[in-house]
Amino acid sequence: MIIEMSKLRILGPRERLEDVLRVLQDLNLLHLSAPEAVPLTHADLTTGQERERRHLQAALDNVEQALDALGVRDAGPPAAPTTATAADLIRWARLGWRVRRETERLAAREAALDEEHALIMKYQHFFSAFRALLESESRWPNATAYHVLLRGREAGTLPQLRAGLAAAIGEEFQLFSQPLPSGELAVLIVVSALAAGRVERLLAEARVQEIPVPAAYGGKSLTAAIPRMLERLGNIPREVQEVRQRRQTLARTHGAELRRARAALHDRLKALAALPLSGVTARAFVLEGWLPAHARRDLEDGLHAHFGEDVVVSEVSKEEWESEQAPVVLANPRLLRPFETIVGLMPLPRYGSIDPTPFVAVFFPAFFGLMVGDVGYGLLLAALGLLLHARSRPGTTLRNVSEIIGPCALFTIVAGFLFGELFGDLGLRWFGLRPLLFNREEALIPFLLLAVAIGAVHVLLGLVLGVVSARRHPRQAAGRGVSAGMVVLVIVALLAAVDVLPGAFFTPAVIALLVAFPVLIVLEGLVAPIELLTTLGNILSYARIMALGVASVMMAVVANKMVGAIGSVVVGILFALLFHLVNFAIAAFSPTIHALRLHYVEFFGKFFSPGGVRYQPFGHWTRANGRTRAVPSPPTTRNPRQAA
Amino acid sequence: MSPFLITLAAALAVAIPALATAWAQSRIGPAIAASMAEKPELSTTAILLVAIPETMVILGFVVAVVILVRGG
Numbered sequence: 001m002i003i004e005m006s007k008l009r010i011l012g013p014r015e016r017l018e019d020v021l022r023v024l025q026d027l028n029l030l031h032l033s034a035p036e037a038v039p040l041t042h043a044d045l046t047t048g049q050e051r052e053r054r055h056l057q058a059a060l061d062n063v064e065q066a067l068d069a070l071g072v073r074d075a076g077p078p079a080a081p082t083t084a085t086a087a088d089l090i091r092w093a094r095l096g097w098r099v100r101r102e103t104e105r106l107a108a109r110e111a112a113l114d115e116e117h118a119l120i121m122k123y124q125h126f127f128s129a130f131r132a133l134l135e136s137e138s139r140w141p142n143a144t145a146y147h148v149l150l151r152g153r154e155a156g157t158l159p160q161l162r163a164g165l166a167a168a169i170g171e172e173f174q175l176f177s178q179p180l181p182s183g184e185l186a187v188l189i190v191v192s193a194l195a196a197g198r199v200e201r202l203l204a205e206a207r208v209q210e211i212p213v214p215a216a217y218g219g220k221s222l223t224a225a226i227p228r229m230l231e232r233l234g235n236i237p238r239e240v241q242e243v244r245q246r247r248q249t250l251a252r253t254h255g256a257e258l259r260r261a262r263a264a265l266h267d268r269l270k271a272l273a274a275l276p277l278s279g280v281t282a283r284a285f286v287l288e289g290w291l292p293a294h295a296r297r298d299l300e301d302g303l304h305a306h307f308g309e310d311v312v313v314s315e316v317s318k319e320e321w322e323s324e325q326a327p328v329v330l331a332n333p334r335l336l337r338p339f340e341t342i343v344g345l346m347p348l349p350r351y352g353s354i355d356p357t358p359f360v361a362v363f364f365p366a367f368f369g370l371m372v373g374d375v376g377y378g379l380l381l382a383a384l385g386l387l388l389h390a391r392s393r394p395g396t397t398l399r400n401v402s403e404i405i406g407p408c409a410l411f412t413i414v415a416g417f418l419f420g421e422l423f424g425d426l427g428l429r430w431f432g433l434r435p436l437l438f439n440r441e442e443a444l445i446p447f448l449l450l451a452v453a454i455g456a457v458h459v460l461l462g463l464v465l466g467v468v469s470a471r472r473h474p475r476q477a478a479g480r481g482v483s484a485g486m487v488v489l490v491i492v493a494l495l496a497a498v499d500v501l502p503g504a505f506f507t508p509a510v511i512a513l514l515v516a517f518p519v520l521i522v523l524e525g526l527v528a529p530i531e532l533l534t535t536l537g538n539i540l541s542y543a544r545i546m547a548l549g550v551a552s553v554m555m556a557v558v559a560n561k562m563v564g565a566i567g568s569v570v571v572g573i574l575f576a577l578l579f580h581l582v583n584f585a586i587a588a589f590s591p592t593i594h595a596l597r598l599h600y601v602e603f604f605g606k607f608f609s610p611g612g613v614r615y616q617p618f619g620h621w622t623r624a625n626g627r628t629r630a631v632p633s634p635p636t637t638r639n640p641r642q643a644a
Numbered sequence: 645m646s647p648f649l650i651t652l653a654a655a656l657a658v659a660i661p662a663l664a665t666a667w668a669q670s671r672i673g674p675a676i677a678a679s680m681a682e683k684p685e686l687s688t689t690a691i692l693l694v695a696i697p698e699t700m701v702i703l704g705f706v707v708a709v710v711i712l713v714r715g716g
Contacts, residue, residue, distance in 0.1 A: 345687065345688040345691075346688055444709045444713055445709075445710075445713055448706060448709070448710075540703075541699060543702065543703065543706045544698075544699070544702040546706065547702040547705045547706055548702070550705075550709070551705075593691055593694070593695050594695060594698070596691055596695075597691065597692060597695040597696070600688065600691075600692055601692060601696075
């Protein structure tokens with residue numbers, strides 16, 4: 001249900017405005033809104049406050065980046081002081097800047113070390129291949145050495161390279177080669193310094209890849225570079241470890257303080273962002289906002305305790321505000337609350353409309369159960385739900401999903417007994433499980449009629465809810481009522497026509513339809529007949545319950561038949577298990593999608609009014625709210641108990 | 645009517661909507677996936693858009709069942 005909200009107006013002396021906002025932030029109850037229809041100016045930030053806001057935002061960015069870089073996780077609520085002094089804020093701003101700079105320096109150092117490690121590793125095969133060749137290089141102290149890598153297909157061109165060098169510079173060179181494990185060929189060419197230019201031209205023309213010696217390790221000679229590179233290779237892991245230890249030390253030393261700083265900076269920024277939501281005169285201020293009606297007393301008591309008679313709280317009468325403006329809080333019993341996740345996939349319902357959660361909590365598992373309808377799959381689903389429940393934390397989406405799976409599994413098991421199914425027809429073959437209602441494999445038409453009948457009930461319920469939600473607009477409500485009545489009349493006429501109801505019902509139903517038709521057009525306009533036909537189509541759409549149900553049981557039966565159909569019993573059993581697994585996966589997914597669709601399109605379309613504003617009381621920052629920017633974003637919750 | 649024709653009619657009642665559904669979903673899938681990459685909040689719309697064409701094949705299946713039951 002959508003809980004009742006009250007709109008309050010708070011009046012007080014202007015010099016107490018910031019104190020009042022501080023108390024309101026502690027109380028975490030009032031969803032602030034700018035005062036309307038009051039001839040007041042809004043309390044824009046002063047130049048000093050605007051400067052403070054910019055500085056605090058910069059400090060917050062530093063703190064956030066430092067926390068991200070340090071990988072500090074939020075374990076439990078941050079111990080934010082309710083009153084951070086100016087000295088605290090300055091100290092935290094400096095700390096954030098200092099730690100951020102330090103983490104950036106460490107990150108750059110770690111990246112450089114990683115890059116150096118990768119570079120040396122690139123030369124690793126070269127080290128071993130050239131180690132033997134390097135002695136040859138060292139015997140030519142005044143010569144120039146070229147280190148060349150011939151890739152797979154180029155390796156065969158070594159004789160041509162040797163011939164080309166001989167043709168270009170005669171005997172003034174020596175060429176050594178060694179194959180690498182990668183299939184490439186490492187080649188060392190040592191030439192006299194005088195012939196170096198010609199060799200370089202030759203290599204360039206032949207597009208032979210020369211491996212340059214990294215300048216950081218000794219210039220031109222690999223002889224000098226390799227020992228240094230090997231030494232670095234040994235040192236780099238130790239240096240990386242030092243960097244990480246330094247980061248861990250920073251996280252240990254400053255992590256908790258930075259978390260406190262983040263919370264306090266967010267809080268102060270939220271308070272500054274709330275200031276323009278107040279109206280002021282030269283001597284007084286006005287604040288307006290919504291809160292759950294049952295929490296009004298708490299807010300009044302809280303303000304009275306701090307400000308006595310200086311601050312006056314009064315309720316704005318309902319005639320002065322429109323229900324569309326009020327924020328929305330959904331509050332449902334514990335058992336139904338997980339289904340708010342399903343409703344939450346749609347935009348929030350408007351204040352004053354109907355929260356569909358209780359209806360979803362009943363019909364969604366029922367539709368799911370009718371579609372899957374198998375004791376075995378139901379038990380598997382229950383096990384899956386228990387597993388997810390054990391592995392999830394309270395309040396998370398995963399926990400809600402696990403709690404939705406529970407009723408779905410229950411309805412699946414119940415439907416399994418109604419249809420006499422346990423992994424398809426295994427229940428009948430092994431345990432003599434007989435259907436209590438009908439066998440879905442054979443009774444296709446009864447199952448289709450059951451699905452459409454359930455659809456009629458569901459859609460009619462939606463139409464009735466549509467009448468209720470339009471109660472403040474009598475003409476619209478009457479139109480929806482007539483529409484619902486005509487759907488009932490059509491159903492009665494059809495049932496009478498096929499002798500399910502006594503034939504005497506047929507004529508009165510048709511006459512009533514003819515009378516209601518012009519009334520509907522008068523109330524709802526010319527599109528009303530089309531909407532009526534759409535509604536009848538919506539009822540037929542519930543045939544998908546039967547279609548998916550039959551597909552599910554057929555798949556299970558086919559899986560069971562594999563045991564006898566495939567030569568080896570063991571292979572048959574394996575195939576059957578695999579097929580059941582696939583069927584279970586489909587059964588978990590497809591009925592969910594179609595049950596959701598039946599709710600969102602066929603059911604919600606009759607009464608649901610989206611566009612509600614989420615209730616966001618002005619309070620202290622918590623991690624769940626994300627970052628504070630230009631607008632206030634106090635704790636978001638759709639349940640006042642969670643908000644507290 | 646011969647069993648062959650009845651079976652053929654039932655098969656076509658499923659096959660043609662199935663092809664139509666496949667074609668529709670092949671167009672909707674990439675489009676909604678691209679939209680969700682930019683706006684993850686469209687997940688509900690994605691569910692609806694992908695599920696809507698399936699109505700064709702589901703109703704085709706129902707028609708096939710009716711053909712088989714009434715014809716057989």
